[in-house]
Amino acid sequence: MVEAYVLIQTEVGRAEVVAKQLAALPGVVSAEYVTGPYDVVLRISADTPAGLQSDVIPAVQQVAGITRTLTCPIADPDRP
Template sequence: MVQAYILIQTEVGKAAAVAGEIKDFQGVLSAEDVTGPYDVIVRAEADNVDQLGKMVVAKIQNVEGITRTLTCPVVHL
């Protein structure tokens, strides 16, 4: 199992709607709108890195209002 934080920038005023839509996606553990350089932070999991990438590219990046994403896989050192 691979987990990651996905940092999302949105169009002005779209953070709550984006977080609300993404939180219901399969594999999404949480989706919160935040302040700072990013507007939404998502915690997600998938069986492997390829499935995580497919989730980000095919699902999350297609949500209306998203302008940029940054995926940060969790590592266990």
């Protein structure tokens, strides 16, 4: 299992709507709208790194209202 956080900037006033749409996507573990330099923080997962790249991340980036994403893979060597 591979997981990552995705930090998302949205169009003004769209954070809550975008977070709710993202929460329904396959591979999204959690979606929270937040305050600060980013508007939404996601936790995503897939069976392989390739699965994140080819399936989950493109689906996230296609949601209307997103202006920028930053994907941060979770680096935890102690995880099974």
